[in-house]
Amino acid sequence: xxxxxxxxxxxxxxxxxxxxxxxxxxxxxxxxxxxxxxxxxxxxxxxxxxxxxxxxxxxxxxxxxxxxxxxxxxxxxxxxxxxxxxxxxxxxxxxxxxxxxxxxxxxxxxxxxxxxxxxxxxxxxxxxxxxxxxxxxxxxxxxxxxxxxxxxxxxxxxxxxxxxxxxxxxxxxxxxxxxxxxxxxxxxxxxxxxxxxxxxxxxxxxxxxxxxxxxxxxxxxxxxxxxxxxxxxxxxxxxxxxxxxxxxxxxxxxxxxxxxxxxxxxxxxxxxxxxxxxxxxxxxxxxxxxxxxxxxxxxxxxxxxxxxxxxxxxxxxxxxxxxxxxxxxxxxxxxxxxxxxxxxxxxxxxxxxxxxxxxxxxxxxxxxxxxxxxxxxxxxxxxxxxxxxxxxxxxxxxxxxxxxxxxxxxxxxxxxxxxxxxxxxxxxxxxxxxxxxxxxxxxxxxxxxxxxxxxxxxxxxxxxxxxxxxxxxxxxxxxxxxxxxxxxxxxxxxxxxxxxxxxxxxxxxxxxxxxxxxxxxxxxxxxxxxxxxxxxxxxx
Numbered sequence: 001x002x003x004x005x006x007x008x009x010x011x012x013x014x015x016x017x018x019x020x021x022x023x024x025x026x027x028x029x030x031x032x033x034x035x036x037x038x039x040x041x042x043x044x045x046x047x048x049x050x051x052x053x054x055x056x057x058x059x060x061x062x063x064x065x066x067x068x069x070x071x072x073x074x075x076x077x078x079x080x081x082x083x084x085x086x087x088x089x090x091x092x093x094x095x096x097x098x099x100x101x102x103x104x105x106x107x108x109x110x111x112x113x114x115x116x117x118x119x120x121x122x123x124x125x126x127x128x129x130x131x132x133x134x135x136x137x138x139x140x141x142x143x144x145x146x147x148x149x150x151x152x153x154x155x156x157x158x159x160x161x162x163x164x165x166x167x168x169x170x171x172x173x174x175x176x177x178x179x180x181x182x183x184x185x186x187x188x189x190x191x192x193x194x195x196x197x198x199x200x201x202x203x204x205x206x207x208x209x210x211x212x213x214x215x216x217x218x219x220x221x222x223x224x225x226x227x228x229x230x231x232x233x234x235x236x237x238x239x240x241x242x243x244x245x246x247x248x249x250x251x252x253x254x255x256x257x258x259x260x261x262x263x264x265x266x267x268x269x270x271x272x273x274x275x276x277x278x279x280x281x282x283x284x285x286x287x288x289x290x291x292x293x294x295x296x297x298x299x300x301x302x303x304x305x306x307x308x309x310x311x312x313x314x315x316x317x318x319x320x321x322x323x324x325x326x327x328x329x330x331x332x333x334x335x336x337x338x339x340x341x342x343x344x345x346x347x348x349x350x351x352x353x354x355x356x357x358x359x360x361x362x363x364x365x366x367x368x369x370x371x372x373x374x375x376x377x378x379x380x381x382x383x384x385x386x387x388x389x390x391x392x393x394x395x396x397x398x399x400x401x402x403x404x405x406x407x408x409x410x411x412x413x414x415x416x417x418x419x420x421x422x423x424x425x426x427x428x429x430x431x432x433x434x435x436x437x438x439x440x441x442x443x444x445x446x447x448x449x450x451x452x453x454x455x456x457x458x459x460x461x462x463x464x465x466x467x468x469x470x471x472x473x474x475x476x477x478x479x480x481x482x483x484x485x486x487x488x489x490x491x492x493x494x495x496x497x498x499x500x501x502x503x504x505x506x507x508x509x510x511x512x513x514x515x516x517x518x519x520x521x522x523x524x525x526x527x528x529x530x531x532x533x534x535x536x537x538x539x540x
Contacts, residue, residue, distance in 0.1 A: 120283050218230075225245055227239050293513075460525075
């Protein structure tokens with residue numbers, strides 16, 4: 001009896017049908033992943049991605065970058081799994097963005113952080129093995145009784161090598177980075193002239209690339225103390241020995257001419273007892289040394305103080321001036337009584353439509369002291385040093401940045417003003433409030449609710465506004481008393497650029513440390529400012 005009742009209840013209960021939205025989503029998923037054309041496009045795009053991934057894995061594996069190669073392979077497999085699946089629709093849209101975010105943002109930030117804890121820079125660019133090889137190669141001297149080795153210059157993808165025939169008739173091949181190793185070569189009499197995978201250079205090619213060929217120093221063996229082969233003419237090579245002797249077990253480099261011993265004392269370079277270093281050295285992790293040096297180095301302390309003060313002044317004045325000018329123009333052109341408002345608004349945003357670097361270059365030309373438009377036309381041939389006087393150069397930078405920034409604030413303030421209900425102004429006017437009181441007590445607070453976060457973002461942008469400084473003054477005029485190439489209009493980010501990329505010594509580790517310090521400063525200021533602006537939300 002109970003079985004019959006249960007069957008009847010089950011039969012009477014309708015089966016749950018998918019809703020209209022669910023059917024619609026299923027149809028969209030089927031359309032996005034189905035169809036012959038879509039399948040062909042998918043296969044073509046995935047084939048391209050897989051080809052790039054395979055090529056990258058091969059290159060990374062040849063360079064023994066196994067971890068990075070494994071990451072590339074895993075990401076390629078995940079991408080294929082996502083796009084061949086019919087149920088991963090959200091992931092299909094998110095995957096490209098996530099990959100680009102990781103490659104161009106996360107990786108850059110992580111790598112910058114890593115470099116900040118190393119001594120990476122001029123003289124410390126590679127590994128210890130590369131430093132030893134470079135030192136040995138830079139001190140080579142020809143052995144007077146060296147036998148003559150017939151050579152043929154070969155090329156593989158732009159890499160030059162020497163195909164050597166030793167006195168026993170054996171063919172050997174080596175490059176600047178790879179020592180001589182036996183190969184199966186095509187012989188012309190007693191001389192090796194060709195080898196598979198390499199292109200033999202003809203006489204004309206050898207003459208054209210003489211400088212590269214004479215600079216070749218092919219290690220004779222894995223032991224750097226065995227010397228290297230070099231060729232003065234591309235047809236014969238001779239043995240060269242270094243006047244430095246490397247002891248790998250002791251970690252020392254000895255100058256055979258003077259007897260001076262240089263030891264690895266953990267600073268990334270072979271150093272003598274007197275403190276003299278052999279460069280190039282190699283890259284090592286130095287911990288927080290770069291951060292300590294950034295704020296304690298006597299050479300950097302003076303410039304760092306006034307550059308930091310000017311950076312804050314530049315960012316604050318730029319934000320304030322562009323905001324108030326943009327707000328003033330927005331109020332003026334938001335008045336319904338003004339005729340031709342739309343045409344004036346178009347003119348107001350023209351500076352914003354021109355690329356900032358181009359505008360800065362134009363202003364630099366107009367402010368030229370000798371033949372600039374401002375001096376020659378507006379001031380009747382005056383010689384005003386707009387860009388070469390320390391004070392006027394700062395004024396010029398602020399003026400140009402005002403020209404570049406006020407259209408953005410004008411657009412933002414116009415939109416914010418138009419979003420304020422007219423009823424509030426009408427009610428205040430009826431109660432007897434004057435226009436200034438209406439603006440100060442009603443419009444401005446409501447305006448700041450939406451504009452305050454943009455002002456914080458504008459401060460962060462101007463704090464790192466490299467373009468206008470670099471294009472207009474290049475940080476100049478130069479401070480001749482500063483021990484580093486820094487000028488009176490340099491801000492922190494342009495100073496970091498000069499530490500990293502200009503001058504005879506380039507310190508990427510120190511520059512990265514400065515970058516992190518700048519990031520922390522901007523982040524702290526932004527967090528505090530955002531918390532302070534929360535009080536404005538009560539106005540809503």
